[in-house]
Amino acid sequence: MSQAPTTLQPGDHSIPALDGRATLTRSAVPADRTAVSAVHARCGAESRHRRHQTARQRSTRSEWRSLTSQDRGLTWVTRPADAPDFVIAATHLLRTPVARTGELAILVEDAWQRVGLGTKLMRRPLGEAHRLGMASVHELTDRDNHRVLSLCRSLSACVRDAQGGAVDLTLPVSEDVS
Template sequence: MALWRIRATVDDRPGYLSVLTASLALKSVNLLAVQVHTTEAGAVDDFLVDAPETMTENDLLAAVIKGRGRDAFVARAEAQGLVDQPTRALALAGRLVHDPEALGETLVALLDATDVRWRPRPPADQPGVHGGRMTLIDPAGGSYEVLRALPAFTPAEYARAQALVELSAAVVRHQRENVALMLADGAEVTLRPAGPDDLGALRELHDACSPATLRHRYLGGGVPGEARLRRLLQPAGGVTLLAVAPTGRVVAMATLTAEGDLGEISVLVEDAWQRRGLGTALLRRLRAHADRGGFAALVAYTGAENVALLRALRRLGPASTERDGGVVSVTLAAAGQPERAPATSG
């Protein structure tokens, strides 16, 4: 006996499924599992069957057609197909809870897809199924395109896949909101996104920094006014991350600000927490956020004497550097992008 997967559409009327199964039974085909997907074209029946070794794909197609099935798809199956789809989806969901970055591989496994592509922009067409192409909305921004030659996707498969995408986004969001970080010297901090309620904590961070540290961050020095601090809490198109000490006090911040497809990054670390790897850790997380957001490149501006920040930026990957007087601009290509020259202002 041999395992086969059969998918066919039948009229969604009483008795039509039994006609198809009877036609298969007459050929000594044993049904091991069945799913019914409701579509506008009719009921799409998905079978896992055990057929005699002598049966060919054409034999099975003929039995399906005789059983009033249409748009038939027949292919050899593996033993793993014996697991029913709800159980399979739950197992894959459990995997995403532990490893949300494995979403692409999970969608391939769930849908037997040939390719999964993430797009930084919303889909050009409506989310859903379009034959062998499926478009999924990423709650974190952008969309996923899933491809499969045959058979065509069904609404039920779309619903399962969209649920996994939303689960992955929720896990990533939860992890991003509260990340415990241990520094090289054993100190622990929590990294999380900033919010509107952090204005007072941000002001205290700036008050605790020395004039030299503020000058490195803002070039001109001084503490920004309340309006600018509020903008830094939730920069348009970007994110601000805070490092919170066990005492609950904010001891560092890092900001990604969007300027078209270019992202500007900056970091401010309280003097007592400098040279402990905290700034580098924050910059790495900004880099990961920028990669997910589809930025073409990242740029940072600092004083030429800020050797610590320049060294940390170089750790993020290949970079190009330009100097204009005492100001240095460092440009980093985003993941998968070639290096580019930094933007200049007129």
């Protein structure tokens, strides 16, 4: 079994939180599944529901293996800079069956929300989407998730579909998203 890297690798990046805490984001590997499951366990049902549209608590081995497969897209994990084995967020940019279209999903641990991390974690995949040949990226969120809806609007998203409590947004992809 492969080990999760504990030192900064090429492609890793630092994301400072608005409150001054430092984080590092790197590509996810299969060995991160346990740490990402722990993020789910530390999040409240509302956060998990907003991410999965259910109160799901973990990914199975086969699901996580699929999420970390480069054939499927890109997945990153984020951790505090001083805690190499403690994951606080997972970000997925996945290919969809629709040509040149991706899907974005982010889960940020409750204790790390409202410090600008989600905003920064959303911007990087939009830049990577262009490199993967995607022209647009979808984000599915709850109708009452005002923070994500506001962020998506600031990134020029448009509503693709809204049914029940869910809103499916389309985010444009450009080369210069930062």
